[in-house]
Amino acid sequence: MQFAAQPFELEDRSPQMRVPEGCAIVIFGATGDLTGRMIVPALFSLQQRGLLPDDFAIVGFSRSKWNTAVFREEMETAVREYAGAMTIDGTAWADFAQRLHYISGNYGSREDFEQLAELLGRVSDEHSCGGNYVFYLSTPPSVYSDVIQQLGAVGLHQANGENSSWRRVVIEKPFGRDLATAQTLNAQIANVFAETQTYRIDHYLGKETVQNILVFRLANHIFEPLWNRRYVDHVQITASESIGIEHRAGYYEESGAMRDMFQNHLLQLYSLVAMDPPVVFDAEEVGAEKIKVLRATRPIPLTQIDQWAVRGQYGPGWARGEYVKGYREEENTDPHSNRETFAALKLYIDNWRWEGVPFYLRSGKSMTKKVTEIAIQFKRVPHLLFGLTPADALNPNAIVIRVQPNEGFSLQFRVKSPGQTIRVHQVSMNFDYESLFNGEAPPAYETLLLDILRGDRTLFAHKEWIEYAWALITPIIEAWESSPASNFPNYEAGSWGPPEADALIAMDGRSWRRP
Numbered sequence: 342m343q344f345a346a347q348p349f350e351l352e353d354r355s356p357q358m359r360v361p362e363g364c365a366i367v368i369f370g371a372t373g374d375l376t377g378r379m380i381v382p383a384l385f386s387l388q389q390r391g392l393l394p395d396d397f398a399i400v401g402f403s404r405s406k407w408n409t410a411v412f413r414e415e416m417e418t419a420v421r422e423y424a425g426a427m428t429i430d431g432t433a434w435a436d437f438a439q440r441l442h443y444i445s446g447n448y449g450s451r452e453d454f455e456q457l458a459e460l461l462g463r464v465s466d467e468h469s470c471g472g473n474y475v476f477y478l479s480t481p482p483s484v485y486s487d488v489i490q491q492l493g494a495v496g497l498h499q500a501n502g503e504n505s506s507w508r509r510v511v512i513e514k515p516f517g518r519d520l521a522t523a524q525t526l527n528a529q530i531a532n533v534f535a536e537t538q539t540y541r542i543d544h545y546l547g548k549e550t551v552q553n554i555l556v557f558r559l560a561n562h563i564f565e566p567l568w569n570r571r572y573v574d575h576v577q578i579t580a581s582e583s584i585g586i587e588h589r590a591g592y593y594e595e596s597g598a599m600r601d602m603f604q605n606h607l608l609q610l611y612s613l614v615a616m617d618p619p620v621v622f623d624a625e626e627v628g629a630e631k632i633k634v635l636r637a638t639r640p641i642p643l644t645q646i647d648q649w650a651v652r653g654q655y656g657p658g659w660a661r662g663e664y665v666k667g668y669r670e671e672e673n674t675d676p677h678s679n680r681e682t683f684a685a686l687k688l689y690i691d692n693w694r695w696e697g698v699p700f701y702l703r704s705g706k707s708m709t710k711k712v713t714e715i716a717i718q719f720k721r722v723p724h725l726l727f728g729l730t731p732a733d734a735l736n737p738n739a740i741v742i743r744v745q746p747n748e749g750f751s752l753q754f755r756v757k758s759p760g761q762t763i764r765v766h767q768v769s770m771n772f773d774y775e776s777l778f779n780g781e782a783p784p785a786y787e788t789l790l791l792d793i794l795r796g797d798r799t800l801f802a803h804k805e806w807i808e809y810a811w812a813l814i815t816p817i818i819e820a821w822e823s824s825p826a827s828n829f830p831n832y833e834a835g836s837w838g839p840p841e842a843d844a845l846i847a848m849d850g851r852s853w854r855r856p
């Protein structure tokens with residue numbers, strides 16, 4: 342069953358539909374992978390779509406001894422490789438390239454930051470950027486604090502004089518590696534920048550369906566009355582990946598599924614699904630409601646951790662159409678590694694809306710398929726008719742939010758099969774983005790970059806949210822790190838995860854969906 346396309350569109354009354362003011366974007370870590378793969382291609386694509394101001398420039402800063410000519414060349418190669426299906430004509434590239442500048446320097450050197458300030462002044466005059474600067478930290482986390490401190494030391498964090506220009510700072514993930522390091526980083530930022538100038542990236546928040554969670558819930562009247570403990574049996578959030586750790590052993594050995602996926606992406610999805618409606622749709626109000634969800638989340642009882650959180654690590658198996666290595670055999674991992682590549686977690690929210698409703702979250706590498714979805718599973722009907730047994734009657738209704746792939750929503754319910762006897766059949770009514778809106782949703786990085794330039798922080802993580810998220814996750818990570826798993830590897834690559842995850846949910850008489 343498909344929703345028919347509506348012949349009309351609601352008028353766009355969004356305050357954000359404006360081209361940002363002129364500005365210069367300084368990218369620290371300009372020679373790194375993220376700059377060439379994501380940031381610059383996204384900026385190029387935005388410019389091609391007419392969404393960037395005429396007055397903008399990009400300044401790359403890195404330790405490598407590149408110069409502006411080399412930076413332009415490298416970025417051209419990167420954009421040609423990563424800008425998706427877009428055709429790149431010579432004139433368009435030439436116009437973009439003349440906005441790119443480069444300066445090499447050390448992240449802890451005041452002198453080098455003074456030179457950056459000087460260069461920025463010239464670039465701002467040349468491209469009429471009006472002294473508006475975005476500082477994008479795309480460096481390894483180890484130098485975040487140096488960069489922030491130096492920006493403050495040379496006074497780049499705030500605009501001088503009475504003109505109304507602005508300064509913003511963007512921090513990539515990972516934001517800390519536990520509660521203490523996240524608090525330290527937040528404090529270092531707060532010493533220099535106000536929270537309203539700070540944009541902590543979580544690329545999941547830029548995904549189209551993630552933004553749509555709130556529109557779906559709050560621009561319709563029929564779902565919100567059901568969105569609570571009276572009707573919802575439980576919620577499942579799955580973010581499974583078919584890829585392994587690829588060539589990121591160095592990072593992943595230090596990180597693991599809890600830090601890599603739960604502290605940020607999964608808890609963001611969880612907060613958006615569970616939050617109360619904000620009074621207005623803006624960064625402060627939405628942020629405050631999301632924070633309340635984490636505040637109300639019951640801490641995991643550490644004495645019974647296995648009943649609330651389970652971990653897994655993939656062994657060899659058939660995945661992605663071939664026989665693949667286990668985690669411990671991947672390049673540069675420890676052959677006895679205790680690092681989790683899968684985790685599942687049960688959470689309760691102690692508030693009026695959700696008391697008693699479990700939220701089950703899971704995520705892992707090298708699983709059966711790449712899929713991210715949120716399923717709101719409704720309670721069974723109160724009284725059984727049509728010869729249904731209690732087992733048949735389990736959870737007939739669900740709303741599934743498909744974050745990726747095939748972005749969309751589906752509503753599952755039961756109908757009668759044709760015929761003279763009453764036979765009950767499960768069906769699903771689907772809405773999918775691509776067929777309705779004719780094309781792909783914009784990449785998350787484009788959405789987020791545009792919001793940064795427009796000064797809209799709604800899709801960024803708030804300081805307090807980050808700390809509550811770490812407060813929830815850190816004790817689990819510490820417990821796991823201090824007691825090595827005796828059964829790793831405990832799931833085969835290409836499977837749906839370890840049997841312990843099935844047991845976690847089966848303990849409550851439920852089972853994981855197979856998306």
Ligand code: BG6
Pocket residue numbers: 514544582601713
């Ligand atoms: C990143 C993680 O933040 O998100 C990766 O570091 C993970 O390990 C990725 O693969 C998943 O993102 P997406 O958009 O592909 O679901």
